[in-house]
Amino acid sequence: MSEKRQIINRKGAISPFFVGVDLGGTNVRVGVVDDLGQSLSWLSIPTESERGPEDATARMGQAVRDAIAQAGLSHADIARVGLGSPGTMDIAAGRLVAPVNLRGWDDFPIRDRLEHHCGLKASFFNDAGAAAYGEYWIGSGRALHSMVFLTLGTGVGCGIIIGDLSISGENSHGAECGHMIINDRDDARLCGCGQRGHLEAYASATAVIKRTQEALDAGRESSLAARIANGAGLSPKLVAEEAEKGDRLSLEIIDQTARYLGVGITSLMHTIDPEGVLLGGAMTFGGKKTELGRRFLAQIKEEINRRAFPVLAERIKLDFASLGGDAGYIGAAGIARLEHRLSGTP
Amino acid sequence: MSEKRQIINRKGAISPFFVGVDLGGTNVRVGVVDDLGQSLSWLSIPTESERGPEDATARMGQAVRDAIAQAGLSHADIARVGLGSPGTMDIAAGRLVAPVNLRGWDDFPIRDRLEHHCGLKASFFNDAGAAAYGEYWIGSGRALHSMVFLTLGTGVGCGIIIGDLSISGENSHGAECGHMIINDRDDARLCGCGQRGHLEAYASATAVIKRTQEALDAGRESSLAARIANGAGLSPKLVAEEAEKGDRLSLEIIDQTARYLGVGITSLMHTIDPEGVLLGGAMTFGGKKTELGRRFLAQIKEEINRRAFPVLAERIKLDFASLGGDAGYIGAAGIARLEHRLSGTP
Numbered sequence: 001m002s003e004k005r006q007i008i009n010r011k012g013a014i015s016p017f018f019v020g021v022d023l024g025g026t027n028v029r030v031g032v033v034d035d036l037g038q039s040l041s042w043l044s045i046p047t048e049s050e051r052g053p054e055d056a057t058a059r060m061g062q063a064v065r066d067a068i069a070q071a072g073l074s075h076a077d078i079a080r081v082g083l084g085s086p087g088t089m090d091i092a093a094g095r096l097v098a099p100v101n102l103r104g105w106d107d108f109p110i111r112d113r114l115e116h117h118c119g120l121k122a123s124f125f126n127d128a129g130a131a132a133y134g135e136y137w138i139g140s141g142r143a144l145h146s147m148v149f150l151t152l153g154t155g156v157g158c159g160i161i162i163g164d165l166s167i168s169g170e171n172s173h174g175a176e177c178g179h180m181i182i183n184d185r186d187d188a189r190l191c192g193c194g195q196r197g198h199l200e201a202y203a204s205a206t207a208v209i210k211r212t213q214e215a216l217d218a219g220r221e222s223s224l225a226a227r228i229a230n231g232a233g234l235s236p237k238l239v240a241e242e243a244e245k246g247d248r249l250s251l252e253i254i255d256q257t258a259r260y261l262g263v264g265i266t267s268l269m270h271t272i273d274p275e276g277v278l279l280g281g282a283m284t285f286g287g288k289k290t291e292l293g294r295r296f297l298a299q300i301k302e303e304i305n306r307r308a309f310p311v312l313a314e315r316i317k318l319d320f321a322s323l324g325g326d327a328g329y330i331g332a333a334g335i336a337r338l339e340h341r342l343s344g345t346p
Numbered sequence: 347m348s349e350k351r352q353i354i355n356r357k358g359a360i361s362p363f364f365v366g367v368d369l370g371g372t373n374v375r376v377g378v379v380d381d382l383g384q385s386l387s388w389l390s391i392p393t394e395s396e397r398g399p400e401d402a403t404a405r406m407g408q409a410v411r412d413a414i415a416q417a418g419l420s421h422a423d424i425a426r427v428g429l430g431s432p433g434t435m436d437i438a439a440g441r442l443v444a445p446v447n448l449r450g451w452d453d454f455p456i457r458d459r460l461e462h463h464c465g466l467k468a469s470f471f472n473d474a475g476a477a478a479y480g481e482y483w484i485g486s487g488r489a490l491h492s493m494v495f496l497t498l499g500t501g502v503g504c505g506i507i508i509g510d511l512s513i514s515g516e517n518s519h520g521a522e523c524g525h526m527i528i529n530d531r532d533d534a535r536l537c538g539c540g541q542r543g544h545l546e547a548y549a550s551a552t553a554v555i556k557r558t559q560e561a562l563d564a565g566r567e568s569s570l571a572a573r574i575a576n577g578a579g580l581s582p583k584l585v586a587e588e589a590e591k592g593d594r595l596s597l598e599i600i601d602q603t604a605r606y607l608g609v610g611i612t613s614l615m616h617t618i619d620p621e622g623v624l625l626g627g628a629m630t631f632g633g634k635k636t637e638l639g640r641r642f643l644a645q646i647k648e649e650i651n652r653r654a655f656p657v658l659a660e661r662i663k664l665d666f667a668s669l670g671g672d673a674g675y676i677g678a679a680g681i682a683r684l685e686h687r688l689s690g691t692p
Contacts, residue, residue, distance in 0.1 A: 169619025270525040273515025
């Protein structure tokens with residue numbers, strides 16, 4: 001929860017410069033990037049949402065100034081600020097509507113208040129869409145023409161890039177792909193949102209814990225049982241650790257998660273036919289650096305091969321995201337850059 | 347299969363003019379529209395696909411000339427031709443790849459050959475995307491900012507409009523929403539494409555016939571049985587006729603079809619959050635003119651209300667399409683108009 005800072009020395013940074021703000025329920029990450037998306041500095045402050053949106057936005061404004069100073073730049077060097085925020089929201093109006101992870105922040109005009117507190121013009125987008133744009137701009141998606149970015153964590157977040165833009169949807173609910181229905185039956189799993197059969201109800205970290213617990217309760221043998229008896233909390237990380245030691249149930253849970261994701265991704269491929277699909281978030285099982293992560297990706301691909309039109313299955317570029325926790329502020333800065341260019345301001 | 351022609355006299359038609367060509371497996375409809383999408387004339391010729399793509403494209407070129415003459419215009423009045431075609435295709439390359447309903451037309455450079463045969467620059471798109479664009483331009487979608495168009499027939503076709511464009515997808519497979527997976531289980535229904543659990547396997551005319559036949563085979567009582575015994579073929583139209591007379595099974599089949607569509611539409615709402623969803627094609631049960639059509643739409647809406655995020659369910663504009671069989675050529679002409687404007691040609 002303490003502040004973190006990092007200054008990146010870059011020779012040849014290209015103006016204009018932009019500040020990206022990635023607002024989360026726990027922390028706010030603020031970074032300065034140049035016209036190519038290269039980070040010059042970033043810092044992180046606690047959100048402390050209980051102090052209310054006006055207080056937090058004032059501290060975000062100060063963090064923007066601090067990040068600019070850290071980067072060795074001045075206020076006049078910055079063309080625009082971009083803010084990525086959790087929903088629900090009204091993107092066009094620049095307002096939060098009823099953000100689930102920011103209690104008491106309902107109906108707050110956050111874009112205008114941030115502009116007031118940092119003295120810079122601000123762009124506003126949802127957090128997952130901003131992160132998708134970051135990956136598209138300079139991350140794993142930089143060679144892609146269109147893409148879907150799925151973030152696997154407590155929920156399944158999503159951003160979609162078509163025609164160089166992160167789609168926002170008519171009601172600022174674009175790309176809530178975690179809530180695609182993959183099972184329409186009445187006995188389908190219950191999602192955190194209260195509805196049944198959603199991808200998130202099968203393939204999120206929450207779902208992994210639930211499905212594992214059910215298997216253990218049903219008497220499945222697993223080395224997880226001893227870990228839990230010794231005080232370990234059941235989590236995707238614990239499942240991954242036991243899977244790496246060869247625990248069969250743990251491997252099955254991860255493989256099945258991959259298959260559910262393959263179902264959802266196939267539907268997305270048949271709906272918008274993106275060039276690539278990227279996976280990020282806390283639950284990627286180590287990503288491409290670990291055998292387990294590579295197995296996870298291969299199992300998703302196998303399900304896509306089994307289900308999607310052959311030409312699409314053959315061509316889809318499936319990969320892990322590469323920017324980690326930086327995708328949000330970089331993407332928010334990238335959206336600010338787009339709006340700056342479209343606005344024609346010199 | 348005979349030629350059909352219609353000349354629409356319009357005072358005050360606005361130049362430039364465009365010709366739209368809607369290529370189907372059975373017929374080709376060719377029409378002239380003005381800059382506002384108003385039709386000046388159309389005609390229909392048999393595709394006679396067995397004569398091969400070069401022969402058919404030559405006849406399409408002649409039909410373009412005939413339609414222009416019918417409209418009282420000359421070749422020089424036409425800015426561009428638009429062609430909507432069944433897939434699979436490569437839109438950017440202007441080629442058919444392996445069109446299911448045009449056997450023997452594989453890998454044919456149809457855009458360039460049509461340009462050759464009619465002496466006009468041509469734009470090329472898939473048929474469902476073109477029809478969606480037609481409805482968006484001047485049909486039921488004319489007041490919408492973004493939309494999904496579902497065509498209910500032998501299959502479930504789809505076009506998606508975001509940012510004023512009909513999305514084509516990275517591999518020209520954009521908007522194959524009939525092949526979204528609504529049931530991921532191994533015993534899910536088999537789709538015409540060979541995969542399981544797709545929306546089309548539940549909600550197309552083919553699926554309605556299959557589901558009805560299964561119910562009859564299972565001994566369900568229905569006035570359909572007598573109709574079939576008297577020689578009527580089982581079809582959505584027959585089911586609709588008996589439903590209108592109060593046959594319980596027929597009503598159930600139609601209601602259940604609506605519920606499956608509600609599932610698929612909810613996933614689309616949670617994926618791209620369009621302002622509206624339009625339904626067209628042969629299987630709309632009379633559309634808004636009949637009680638059965640209105641019931642069908644209401645049942646779809648009820649399923650959306652049950653499943654979608656409340657704010658989206660409340661705001662979604664669900665309606666029938668209004669252009670019928672004209673949507674394809676009008677939309678193809680509209681896409682030609684867009685490309686003409688983007689090309690900057692005077």
